[in-house]
Each structure stands twice: as structure tokens, then as C-alpha cells.
Amino acid sequence: MSGLPHSPHALVTGGGRGIGRAIAAALVGAGATVTIVGRNAGVLGEAVNAGAAHFAVVADVANEAALKAAIAEAHARKPIDILIANAGSAESAPFAKSDNALFARMMDINFMGVVHAIHGVLPGMKDRPYGRIVVIASTAGLKGYAYVSAYTAAKHAAVGLVRSLALELAGGNVTVNAVCPGFTDTDLVTASIDNIMKKTGRSREQAIAELAKHNPQGRLIAPQEVADAVLWLCGQGASAITGQTIAVAGGEI
Template sequence: MSGLPHSSHALVTGGGRGIGREIAAALVRAGATVTVVGRHRPALDAAVAAGAAHFAEVADVVEQPAVHSAIAAAAARQPIDILIANAGTAGSAPFEKSDDALFRRMMDVNFMGVVHAIQAVLPDIKDRPCGRIVAVASTAGLKGYSYVSAYSAAKHAVVGLVRSLALELASTRVTVNAVCPGFTDTDLVATSIDNIMKKTGRSREQALADLSRHNPQGRLVTPAEVADTVLWLCGEGASAITGQAIAVAGGEV
């Protein structure tokens, strides 16, 4: 696998924890300058202090002006070559109990958050020698799951955006792809396990088994496995890979 373009600057939204932080750390190890963006300053500062990133900017991806300001500040230090649109959140409820507020929040964070980040980097990244845009979607963007119709709809929207934008940018030096993890060992899944326990009375082990059964390998995906896939897509050797939604899910999809 060929490495990253020389002296790349990567920006990772939702980079303070979970998959985003793991991706940021992998990019640092590969030689990139990395800026993490997120809502919570302490988590971002902790990532920088641990060497998982070089710089941090605070912004909620739902707020377009804040995202544009944060990305402009990062780009002023060094032009951005790589965008990892990772920030997201999950919410579960039966469809009949999924109100407009839940659908709006899932779309605002998981879809419009990606849109806002891409809008902010696109004018300049098109001029970079080797531009990369990677959205962290989900297997929920490739298939359905019970009780997460709003989340699944938002992630399907991300995959559709990636496929369309890749065609628009095919004549440039920018590739646009999505990675679609299955259930991954993060705080987000830990919260899902807590919810399953609360609603069903199952033990933690039973709740974990309920999520792990979706993966034919019978386990949770690790954040490092997702980061490795992202790193490959950002490398010079992946210049012919665009418009793809790559499942990291042990054969589930």
C-alpha cells in the first residue's frame, strides 16, 4: 500500500473520541498533520495531548457557520488535503414512536454535518495535488435495522451523497468514498448496550451478543480496523477508488 501524499493536512470531524480519534491517530502515524474538530474542547485537547492530533478546533457540525469558521482556521495553518467527515450520533426508537425531532436530529448530525464539512473544504481541496474526502457512514447506510429508521435513513443519505459527488469530481484529483462500519467497539455502542439492558432486562453479555450476532465473525469491529480502511483510501495508491461505500463488518454486508 502506498502512503499518504507528502506533507498532507487531514481534518477529522468528531475526532475527539471513538472511531474519529482512532482515524486521527492513524493519520498522524502515517505522517499527516491532523486537525480534529468537535463539540467538546476537553476531548479534543486530550487527543492533541496524547499525540492523536496536532491541532483542534471547536465546532458543532450541525451549525454551518461554525463548521466553516473552524475549517477556515485549520486551512489557514496549512491547506487541507484530506477530509474525514466522521461526526455522528445514533438514536433508536420504533418507527411509530420516531417523531419529527428524532428524524431531524439524525439528519442534521449524520447527513448535514457531512454536507457542511464538504462544502467548507471543497473549493480549495479541488486544487490540491491529491485530495481525499471520506465519510464515515455505517452498515445502516447499506441495509436496514429494526428500531433505527431515522438513523438508517440519514446514513443512506450519506452514501447517496458520496456516490453522486464522486461522479461530479471524477475529472478532478479528488476522490470521494464512504466507509461503513458494522457495530464497532466504541462509546456509542456501549450506550446502545446500556439501552438494550434497560429496555429488555438482558445482561450486558446478552446485550453484547445481540449486537455481535449481526457480524458473521461473531464480534464487534474495532476502531483500528475502520481507521486502517480509511488510511488506505487516503493513500496515493487508492486514486482510482471513488464513489465506493466500503463495509467494514466481518461479512455482514
């Protein structure tokens, strides 16, 4: 497998914890310079101190101006070759209780956050000989789940963006793909487990089993497994892979 070109600069949104941190660390290990973006300066700083990234910039991906400034700061340090649009958030509610504000939050973070990030990096990336955009979507971008209609709609939108943008950019050197994890062992899923326990009275083991049942392998996905798929897509050997959605989900899709 062909690896990364010499010392590319990768920007990872939501890179301070969970899947984003695993991806950032994998890119560092493969020789990339990595800048992580997130809302919590302390979390970002801990990731940098642990060697999971080289630099960190605080910004909320739903805030277009703040994210644009963060990307400009990172680009000024070194032109960006790789974007991992990973930042996301999930809220659950029956559709009847999913008001406009809930839909707006899910779209702002999970879809418009991706749009803002790509707008920020693409002009400079198109002028370089190599570019990779990888959106961390979800199996919720490929199928439906009950009680997360707003989140699922936003992730479907992100997948649609990937497919369309890949065709626009197919004549150049930038590829655009989505990685769609199933339920993954992260803080986000921990919150879902806590919510199941609170609402149903189930034990933690029963709540985990409720989520893991979607995976034919009967388990949660490890963040490193998602990172491995992303690292392959960023490699020079994946230059013909674009517009694709790769499910890391134990055969769920």
C-alpha cells in the same frame, strides 16, 4: 501500497473519541498533520495531548456557521488535503415514536454535518493536486435495521451523496468514498448496549451478543480496523477508488 503524499493536512470531524480518534491517530502515524473537530473541548484537548492529533477546533457539525469557521481556521493554518467526515450520532425508537424532531436531529448530524464539512473543504481541495474525502457512514447506510429508521435514513443519504459527488469530481484529483463500519466497540455502541440492558433486562454480555450477532464473525469491530481502511483510501495508491462504499463489518454486507 502507496502511502500518503508528503505531510498532507487532514481534518477529522468527531475526532476526539472512538472511530474518529483512531483515524486521526492513524493519519498522524502515517505522516499527516491532523486537525480534529468536535463539540467537547476537553475531549479534543486530551486527544491532542496524547498525540492522536496536532490541533483541535471546537464546533458542532450540525451548525453550518460554526463548522465553516472551524474549517477556515484549520485551512488558514495549512490547506486541507483530506477530509474525514466522521461525526455522527445514533438514537433508537420505534418508527411510530420517531417524531419529526428525531428525524431532524439524525439528518442534521449524520447527513447535513457531512454536507457542511464537504462544502467547507472542497473549494480549496479542488485546486490542489491531491484530495481525499472519506465519509464514515455505517452498515445502516447499506441495509435496514429495526428501531433506527431515522439514523438509517440519514446514513443512506450520506452514502447517496458520496456516490453522486464522486461522479461530479471524477475528472479531477479528489476522490470521495464511504467506509461503513458494522457495530464497533465505541462510546456510541456502549450507549446502545446500555439501552438494550435498560429496556430488556439483559446482562451486558447478552446485550453485546445481541449487537455482535449481526457480524458473521460474531464480534464487535475494533476502531483501528476502520482506521486502517480509511488510511488505505487516503493513500496515493487508491487514486482510482472513488464512489465506493467499503463495509468493515466481518462479512455482514
